[in-house]
Amino acid sequence: GWGDLGAFGEPSKETPNLDQMASEGMLFSDFYTANPLCSPSRAALLTGRLPVRNGFYTTNAHARNAYTPQDIVGGIPDSELLLPELLKKAGYVNKIVGKWHLGHRPQFHPLKHGFDEWFGSPNCHFGPYDNKELPNIPVYRDWEMVGRYYEDFRIDLKTGEANLTQIYLQEALDFISKHQASQQPFFLYWAIDATHAPVYASKQFLGTSQRGLYGDAVREIDESVGKILKHLQKLGISQNTFVFFTSDNGAALISAPKQGGSNGPFLCGKETTFEGGMREPAIAWWPGHIPAGGVSHQLGNVMDLFTTSLSLAGLQPPSDRQIDGIDLLPAILQGKLIDRPIFYYRGNEMMAVRVGIYKAHYWTWSNSWEEYSKGINFCPGQNVSGVTTHTKEEHTTLPLLFHLGRDPGEKYPLSFASDEYQRAMEWISGVVQQHKATMLPGVPQLNVCDKAVM
Amino acid sequence: GWGDLGAFGEPSKETPNLDQMASEGMLFSDFYTANPLCSPSRAALLTGRLPVRNGFYTTNAHARNAYTPQDIVGGIPDSELLLPELLKKAGYVNKIVGKWHLGHRPQFHPLKHGFDEWFGSPNCHFGPYDNKELPNIPVYRDWEMVGRYYEDFRIDLKTGEANLTQIYLQEALDFISKHQASQQPFFLYWAIDATHAPVYASKQFLGTSQRGLYGDAVREIDESVGKILKHLQKLGISQNTFVFFTSDNGAALISAPKQGGSNGPFLCGKETTFEGGMREPAIAWWPGHIPAGGVSHQLGNVMDLFTTSLSLAGLQPPSDRQIDGIDLLPAILQGKLIDRPIFYYRGNEMMAVRVGIYKAHYWTWSNSWEEYSKGINFCPGQNVSGVTTHTKEEHTTLPLLFHLGRDPGEKYPLSFASDEYQRAMEWISGVVQQHKATMLPGVPQLNVCDKAVM
Numbered sequence: 001g002w003g004d005l006g007a008f009g010e011p012s013k014e015t016p017n018l019d020q021m022a023s024e025g026m027l028f029s030d031f032y033t034a035n036p037l038c039s040p041s042r043a044a045l046l047t048g049r050l051p052v053r054n055g056f057y058t059t060n061a062h063a064r065n066a067y068t069p070q071d072i073v074g075g076i077p078d079s080e081l082l083l084p085e086l087l088k089k090a091g092y093v094n095k096i097v098g099k100w101h102l103g104h105r106p107q108f109h110p111l112k113h114g115f116d117e118w119f120g121s122p123n124c125h126f127g128p129y130d131n132k133e134l135p136n137i138p139v140y141r142d143w144e145m146v147g148r149y150y151e152d153f154r155i156d157l158k159t160g161e162a163n164l165t166q167i168y169l170q171e172a173l174d175f176i177s178k179h180q181a182s183q184q185p186f187f188l189y190w191a192i193d194a195t196h197a198p199v200y201a202s203k204q205f206l207g208t209s210q211r212g213l214y215g216d217a218v219r220e221i222d223e224s225v226g227k228i229l230k231h232l233q234k235l236g237i238s239q240n241t242f243v244f245f246t247s248d249n250g251a252a253l254i255s256a257p258k259q260g261g262s263n264g265p266f267l268c269g270k271e272t273t274f275e276g277g278m279r280e281p282a283i284a285w286w287p288g289h290i291p292a293g294g295v296s297h298q299l300g301n302v303m304d305l306f307t308t309s310l311s312l313a314g315l316q317p318p319s320d321r322q323i324d325g326i327d328l329l330p331a332i333l334q335g336k337l338i339d340r341p342i343f344y345y346r347g348n349e350m351m352a353v354r355v356g357i358y359k360a361h362y363w364t365w366s367n368s369w370e371e372y373s374k375g376i377n378f379c380p381g382q383n384v385s386g387v388t389t390h391t392k393e394e395h396t397t398l399p400l401l402f403h404l405g406r407d408p409g410e411k412y413p414l415s416f417a418s419d420e421y422q423r424a425m426e427w428i429s430g431v432v433q434q435h436k437a438t439m440l441p442g443v444p445q446l447n448v449c450d451k452a453v454m
Numbered sequence: 455g456w457g458d459l460g461a462f463g464e465p466s467k468e469t470p471n472l473d474q475m476a477s478e479g480m481l482f483s484d485f486y487t488a489n490p491l492c493s494p495s496r497a498a499l500l501t502g503r504l505p506v507r508n509g510f511y512t513t514n515a516h517a518r519n520a521y522t523p524q525d526i527v528g529g530i531p532d533s534e535l536l537l538p539e540l541l542k543k544a545g546y547v548n549k550i551v552g553k554w555h556l557g558h559r560p561q562f563h564p565l566k567h568g569f570d571e572w573f574g575s576p577n578c579h580f581g582p583y584d585n586k587e588l589p590n591i592p593v594y595r596d597w598e599m600v601g602r603y604y605e606d607f608r609i610d611l612k613t614g615e616a617n618l619t620q621i622y623l624q625e626a627l628d629f630i631s632k633h634q635a636s637q638q639p640f641f642l643y644w645a646i647d648a649t650h651a652p653v654y655a656s657k658q659f660l661g662t663s664q665r666g667l668y669g670d671a672v673r674e675i676d677e678s679v680g681k682i683l684k685h686l687q688k689l690g691i692s693q694n695t696f697v698f699f700t701s702d703n704g705a706a707l708i709s710a711p712k713q714g715g716s717n718g719p720f721l722c723g724k725e726t727t728f729e730g731g732m733r734e735p736a737i738a739w740w741p742g743h744i745p746a747g748g749v750s751h752q753l754g755n756v757m758d759l760f761t762t763s764l765s766l767a768g769l770q771p772p773s774d775r776q777i778d779g780i781d782l783l784p785a786i787l788q789g790k791l792i793d794r795p796i797f798y799y800r801g802n803e804m805m806a807v808r809v810g811i812y813k814a815h816y817w818t819w820s821n822s823w824e825e826y827s828k829g830i831n832f833c834p835g836q837n838v839s840g841v842t843t844h845t846k847e848e849h850t851t852l853p854l855l856f857h858l859g860r861d862p863g864e865k866y867p868l869s870f871a872s873d874e875y876q877r878a879m880e881w882i883s884g885v886v887q888q889h890k891a892t893m894l895p896g897v898p899q900l901n902v903c904d905k906a907v908m
Contacts, residue, residue, distance in 0.1 A: 210860075212857075257861040264463055381836055383837040405664030405666065407710070409835060411710070411834055
């Protein structure tokens, strides 16, 4: 979550390495994910396209969150061009360490989509945990399945102990060493998942945080990032390596307080299109190129990492399709502010849009009364009347408008009658109209589950 | 509010000077005021004693917030020893710039209580605004009344324009210059109030913040603090001058969004004993003495500034009375952590106590249903069942216990049946018992109002 790093205001200040990364690089205060859920967010990161374009959504129900459980039939379509596929053209060798989440059938395998190496798993490590009713999640090295979570790769659900982050760290360091030695340019997608419930940390980190097990996991990630950056410096390639740290969705407040993080002053969390669900911590690091200690208010998105990475490699983004990511280099290297909207989708619905400092909600929904009555709450302790609604509320004719500078917590919708509302909505309506007019949704990949595909 | 500074996680990052002060000094993440309201907090700061001891409370009603309006009869008792009175013994010259708030009858005048100079007002600049029914708040230079707010010292309630912070800044700079030139040690209490509703800023700051008028006021304070620090450096006395920045209460969320600030991830705001009401931004600065960029998790309190300042001046705190403030120098200069409790009072009631990472609520109350039904809300958008209660709820036999590391937002009370609850409450109960056994309340000063004293 946005509020989980010391540099972003977490009171325990337990992320000295990430904070140092920010003080040596650039902190983004207004950086977003493309979706408040893991799979679609990662598909967007790697394609530079909104999930509704690249197929990572469902039409099974309106505004439904969907991801890739083991029995999902779909995955990343062959027609999508992934960042590593394109980087290959510039001679890059590409590795993914950790969670893939773009489909687990053979045609969706990372090595079919531009990656040269993989260590990790096709799905999240959460459930099943017993290998009785259902197979546990497999772990791969490249094409080979090398084991399963909870069997070969232990995660102790009672103590939270697992050494996976250490394994992922070693994979990263080895990959960097190997390709630095071979003088090959490389792209490493380090997709760790220790802060996803069931949260885990290595033995040496357990009990070290004031924040409980979740904080232990954050501390291990923080220290690992520090080791990766120091490794680049030790190898003498830090001035030649662009590093970006961010997250795929807001902290999952449903897992709080034992396994949930912080979205700082923002409303709600994961699975919602409020700021807490989609605004992310983000830090760019590239010594000698990025001015140290800078802060950028550029509206950024994980999809921008696609376009920005291509730009760094001297490549153009594909011109035969709509790319939503923009090149952030002018913002990062020259401090420019590029005018661009942020769209907040939930499944097949554009729930909200941010233009400048304004955010308009066309639909509001936290979660259903049915879920809520079972104790599932995406906004624990928070309740903004008419905003954190438990029924899907349509506001398409008169969107709820917030000024995120004066009201980052989305508590005070602007008066419909105000001049400010009229002016801002005129601007926003044009942006939304253009967006909708040119929107060609992809074939929804997350509609069909079938246990046979396990 | 805690969340109003960039260094504390405010997303607009509009406090470069205070952020730099933190990066050159020490940031306190767990620093508190002695009361969630202005007058009692300031009385505590200057006496090193809880308001219930120094008389800055009322017994008119249980747990009632009280301060010093113009018609209050009481004020700081002669029997209290104020910081400037004591510093005089070490040769200090003392000035208060801005809001006094410890009583406005002649016997309560700052120059009767150790200050040598004063520019400012005895009361807050809020109301009355019309000088018809009631006199406007007077402004003093030393013993002389030099004008009144809204008449001689303009605050434009429509635009928010007022140049008071600039006047206060000039007073500070001149005082520092004068006493540096005369080689006299000095104590400056710079008690600005631009972020108190009605919020104001000078013309050159109006409209400069993303956060609206409140942000304009914060920016002006930030720039002024920067100018004061630079002035110390220019005069060559920065290594010889201890500077501390903090606040007297949490941001007043009742004034949001137009005139209200941010308490970051914390619950509720001003007037409450939740973290949002009493945890404060705090930065210590003393180049050459305080290690740059440090963070201290020391539980601190504005009352500590009394004891710490005495320590810096080579003085002992009075031994004939209970002093609640501790000497923070071991925490600031040597990074030590001193075990000490934080008591959260509201009027005459100890509502809560923090010991270590635990906070126990003996009483919970946000505000009354009567106020709430009129639209007054101390916790807008927040609602924690059984915690942010609109009736005064007694928990003295079974306090609500929170772990502020895992749950800084006070959303998840620990289970009464847990071992952790038992262990923590055993510890806390001992601290509370001792506190109550040795408590000698002062004569309540805020019980009587009489228009004649205006």
